[in-house]
Amino acid sequence: MSILVYIEAINGNFKKAAYELCNYGCKLAESMSTQCIALTNADSSVAQKLSNYGADKIVNFSHEALHDSKMMTKLISDFAKANDASVVILADNSRGKSLLGRIATRMDGSVVSSVTTLPDLTNQFAVDKSLFSGKSVGTFQMVSNFKIISVSRNSIGVQEISKPSNVETFDASSYSSDVSLVETTRVQGTVPLPEAELVVSAGRGMKGPENWGIIEELAETLGATTACSRPVSDSGWRPHHEHVGQTGIAIKPNLYIAIGISGAIQHLAGVNNSKTIVVINKDSEAPFFKAADYGVVADLFDVVPRLNESLKKFKEG
Amino acid sequence: MNLLVCISKTPETTAKISFNADSTEFNTEGIQYIMNPYDEWYALVRAIELQEAMGGKVVVINVGPAENDIVIRKALAIGADEAIRIDGEAKSASYVAKQIAEYAKDKSFDMILLGKESIDYNGSLVGAMIAEYLDLPFLSYASKMKLEGNEATVTCDIEGGVEVLKLQIPFVVSASKGMAEQRIPNMRGIMMSKKKPLEVIGPVDFSAKEQITKYQLPAEKSGVRLIDPQDMDELVRLLHEEAKVI
Numbered sequence: 001m002s003i004l005v006y007i008e009a010i011n012g013n014f015k016k017a018a019y020e021l022c023n024y025g026c027k028l029a030e031s032m033s034t035q036c037i038a039l040t041n042a043d044s045s046v047a048q049k050l051s052n053y054g055a056d057k058i059v060n061f062s063h064e065a066l067h068d069s070k071m072m073t074k075l076i077s078d079f080a081k082a083n084d085a086s087v088v089i090l091a092d093n094s095r096g097k098s099l100l101g102r103i104a105t106r107m108d109g110s111v112v113s114s115v116t117t118l119p120d121l122t123n124q125f126a127v128d129k130s131l132f133s134g135k136s137v138g139t140f141q142m143v144s145n146f147k148i149i150s151v152s153r154n155s156i157g158v159q160e161i162s163k164p165s166n167v168e169t170f171d172a173s174s175y176s177s178d179v180s181l182v183e184t185t186r187v188q189g190t191v192p193l194p195e196a197e198l199v200v201s202a203g204r205g206m207k208g209p210e211n212w213g214i215i216e217e218l219a220e221t222l223g224a225t226t227a228c229s230r231p232v233s234d235s236g237w238r239p240h241h242e243h244v245g246q247t248g249i250a251i252k253p254n255l256y257i258a259i260g261i262s263g264a265i266q267h268l269a270g271v272n273n274s275k276t277i278v279v280i281n282k283d284s285e286a287p288f289f290k291a292a293d294y295g296v297v298a299d300l301f302d303v304v305p306r307l308n309e310s311l312k313k314f315k316e317g
Numbered sequence: 318m319n320l321l322v323c324i325s326k327t328p329e330t331t332a333k334i335s336f337n338a339d340s341t342e343f344n345t346e347g348i349q350y351i352m353n354p355y356d357e358w359y360a361l362v363r364a365i366e367l368q369e370a371m372g373g374k375v376v377v378i379n380v381g382p383a384e385n386d387i388v389i390r391k392a393l394a395i396g397a398d399e400a401i402r403i404d405g406e407a408k409s410a411s412y413v414a415k416q417i418a419e420y421a422k423d424k425s426f427d428m429i430l431l432g433k434e435s436i437d438y439n440g441s442l443v444g445a446m447i448a449e450y451l452d453l454p455f456l457s458y459a460s461k462m463k464l465e466g467n468e469a470t471v472t473c474d475i476e477g478g479v480e481v482l483k484l485q486i487p488f489v490v491s492a493s494k495g496m497a498e499q500r501i502p503n504m505r506g507i508m509m510s511k512k513k514p515l516e517v518i519g520p521v522d523f524s525a526k527e528q529i530t531k532y533q534l535p536a537e538k539s540g541v542r543l544i545d546p547q548d549m550d551e552l553v554r555l556l557h558e559e560a561k562v563i
């Protein structure tokens with residue numbers, strides 16, 4: 001038996017979430033008295049880093065078509081069978097979501113996405129998952145022999161766990177793809193919103209797209225990623241990928257600063273799992289204040305530039 | 318173009334989420350339902366656009382009880398041509414996917430579309446599962462799709478960017494924001510929807526392999542601490558010393 005973790009390197013490197021995923025596999029393997037195998041597309045030198053995060057065995061492969069869920073499902077399922085894996089663990093990101101259901105179907109297993117806890121082995125492998133875009137949490141029992149889950153970021157944290165493992169290579173050349181990749185574009189410079197620890201978000205209180213300078217400056221001072229409410233992206237003031245909420249991206253950063261956002265239930269759904277929430281709104285009755293840790297009742301055009309100055313002073317400290 | 322669009326029914330977005338006394342069941346009392354926004358706004362509308370441009374038909378499919386017909390009729394009012402309801406209880410993603418795959422397997426649809434996730438269970442599983450049952454490519458989180466002949470160019474959202482992929486039909490695709498613009502059904506659409514065919518078929522046997530045993534609400538915030546707007550240094554201090562987030 002084994003636990004298999006599929007860990008994808010982005011542009012050749014691992015992000016923090018990759019190590020957390022490896023930790024998760026290691027902890028689960030320990031509690032089931034078995035080994036944790038990490039399967040990765042990273043080069044051997046990068047793949048080796050997983051030995052510091054609990055992988056008992058590291059296997060790398062190289063392939064052009066990681067974007068092809070059909071091919072990758074075959075590859076991961078074949079590998080899982082060959083290594084007698086009873087649990088497969090994926091990242092809870094766009095890639096993981098394209099594979100999760102497929103692998104579950106192919107392997108006829110139990111599946112839960114966006115898992116936030118380690119399985120409870122005394123209760124039918126029960127795991128927690130956020131539901132209703134963050135408005136509630138459900139506990140799922142997984143009853144099949146084979147199980148597959150995607151694990152949310154910041155669920156168990158990252159810890160160094162050294163193992164004496166070496167990297168072996170898996171020959172993936174026999175897998176072919178009929179989906180071709182034309183190009184990949186990534187926003188340069190900032191952390192992508194789903195991965196951001198610090199987020200500065202603004203709403204219709206901004207009055208118009210021409211006023212976003214103060215938001216961008218604040219985000220830059222903090223090293224934060226910018227987000228917005230739905231009407232703001234619907235009106236084309238900001239790009240769609242900044243839209244957070246029940247019908248946008250659900251996020252859980254350490255710090256969420258909401259500026260000129262009323263706090264409608266659909267907006268809160270996507271952000272209420274943030275660790276600390278700061279709300280800046282001129283209306284003391286705005287519903288967002290009920291979900292906030294810190295509030296400033298004031299005109300944003302007055303207070304945001306001053307908050308930026310205070311932060312700069314703090315950073316220069 | 319023969320297009321199949323999977324639609325699900327979800328609680329309306331302002332619905333108050335609560336559970337029964339022992340937290341084992343979602344409390345449906347007083348809950349209003351809507352078509353899952355990702356299915357409606359993006360997958361369905363994009364399918365209708367393709368049908369308008371290239372001919373063929375748009376079939377919508379839902380797994381669920383007769384109460385769901387109201388949501389299905391709305392899809393017909395927006396512009397779908399026909400509807401199928403599989404009369405089973407949508408207990409899990411795998412159950413729903415199995416039913417839809419069984420229906421679709423000998424119908425040679427050119428494309429199967431659905432929203433990137435449902436806004437209640439947020440599983441993002443059904444599309445991938447259908448694709449695996451039917452051995453088709455699956456693209457997730459598509460925010461743009463162009464079709465030339467049998468070749469599609471699809472832009473998929475990834476963390477902090479996009480991936481542009483090319484492939485041949487048939488395939489399964491899940492839609493995210495950007496794929497199309499929401500359409501409001503007009504009077505004519507609503508009238509016509511009553512005459513469009515809605516076929517009800519029985520489910521195939523399938524038992525789910527996972528079950529929800531308990532629900533919880535997220536921990537409540539202890540209350541907001543208001544900061545003097547004149548003293549932003551104090552807010553910075555609290556974020557650093559108390560919240561420890563900067």
Ligand SMILES: Cc1cc2nc3c(=O)[nH]c(=O)nc-3n(C[C@H](O)[C@H](O)[C@H](O)COP(=O)(O)OP(=O)(O)OC[C@H]3O[C@@H](n4cnc5c(N)ncnc54)[C@H](O)[C@@H]3O)c2cc1C
Pocket residue numbers: 202203204205206228229230231232243244245246247248259260261262263264265266267270280281282283286298299300301330354
């Ligand atoms: C099916 C459905 C799904 C939805 N999904 C989402 C979603 O995913 N995400 C989302 O965000 N919304 C969503 N919505 C929309 C949601 O209901 C709200 O309409 C939206 O969040 C409001 O955006 P807002 O807070 O920016 O604007 P408003 O509600 O207009 O709020 C603006 C706020 O700015 C404040 N303000 C104005 N001027 C100033 C100033 N000078 N200084 C300080 N404060 C100021 C006002 O007091 C007000 O509180 C959805 C709606 C529906 C029906």
